[in-house]
Amino acid sequence: MSRTVFPSAAALAEEAAQRFAQAAGDVINSRGTFVIALSGGTTPRSLYAQLAGPLYASSVPWPLVQVLWGDERCVPPDHAASNYRMAREALLDHVPIPAANVHRIRGEDNPVAAARAYEQELRSLLGTPQGPPRDTPEARIDLVLLGLGDDGHTASLFPGAPLVTDGAPWVIAHRTHTEPPWRVTLTPVIINAAAEILFLVSGAGKAPIVQRVLEGPLRPDELPAQLIAPAHGRVHWLLDAAAARDLERLTP
Numbered sequence: 001m002s003r004t005v006f007p008s009a010a011a012l013a014e015e016a017a018q019r020f021a022q023a024a025g026d027v028i029n030s031r032g033t034f035v036i037a038l039s040g041g042t043t044p045r046s047l048y049a050q051l052a053g054p055l056y057a058s059s060v061p062w063p064l065v066q067v068l069w070g071d072e073r074c075v076p077p078d079h080a081a082s083n084y085r086m087a088r089e090a091l092l093d094h095v096p097i098p099a100a101n102v103h104r105i106r107g108e109d110n111p112v113a114a115a116r117a118y119e120q121e122l123r124s125l126l127g128t129p130q131g132p133p134r135d136t137p138e139a140r141i142d143l144v145l146l147g148l149g150d151d152g153h154t155a156s157l158f159p160g161a162p163l164v165t166d167g168a169p170w171v172i173a174h175r176t177h178t179e180p181p182w183r184v185t186l187t188p189v190i191i192n193a194a195a196e197i198l199f200l201v202s203g204a205g206k207a208p209i210v211q212r213v214l215e216g217p218l219r220p221d222e223l224p225a226q227l228i229a230p231a232h233g234r235v236h237w238l239l240d241a242a243a244a245r246d247l248e249r250l251t252p
């Protein structure tokens with residue numbers, strides 16, 4: 001696991017965009033496609049805006065990019081709380097990505113049905129119709145973007161959520177304490193099979209939880225972000241100085 005601290009949220013977004021473009025180029029050169037799972041919330045919006053800008057809109061081979069979401073709120077796709085809507089407005093409407101490459105979670109459907117359907121779509125995309133994620137480059141998500149909630153959640157894995165173990169589903173629906181309450185989320189089984197995971201965390205409000213997650217005791221039931229520990233993939237934490245303020249060890 002690596003962690004890098006940036007002077008501002010803007011510098012963090014610029015670095016994340018560069019890493020996204022580099023990963024997309026490398027993976028597409030070797031495999032001809034690039035599978036990304038986008039994060040929701042507000043932090044990634046500036047990254048998406050960077051990617052929609054002139055530097056990356058033309059340099060990233062968007063027609064070969066497959067877009068997933070790490071989680072979704074159970075609302076219609078045009079709802080203000082929709083992670084799909086945020087990414088569509090900030091990025092997808094501004095780059096030449098085919099509609100067939102955009103795999104949104106159907107937040108308007110029954111949550112459990114939406115989770116089941118998404119798992120099948122993910123399995124079909126990654127060529128793994130059943131069983132655990134295959135540990136082969138073509139059968140895993142290439143890059144997962146994640147945020148960190150101030151309660152230690154990531155994606156929609158909240159404290160007290162059903163802890164998932166090997167052999168568990170790749171996608172689950174559950175009721176949370178947030179509004180809207182129901183969420184669909186990828187589980188650690190499939191997130192931890194990813195080739196690369198980028199946590200994007202900014203703002204002084206996240207400093208305490210960043211310190212607990214990265215330097216505190218291992219308590220994944222309380223801090224689901226600590227469940228993200230891929231066996232083979234790489235995890236990078238991109239933090240702005242405000243969010244990293246309470247860290248004792250800036251370099252692991």
Ligand code: 6PG
Nearest residue numbers: 040041042043147148149154155
């Ligand atoms: C969501 C996200 C969630 C988010 C964190 C941080 O659907 O809200 O997936 O996990 O990344 O809550 O959100 P902010 O970036 O808004 O602080």
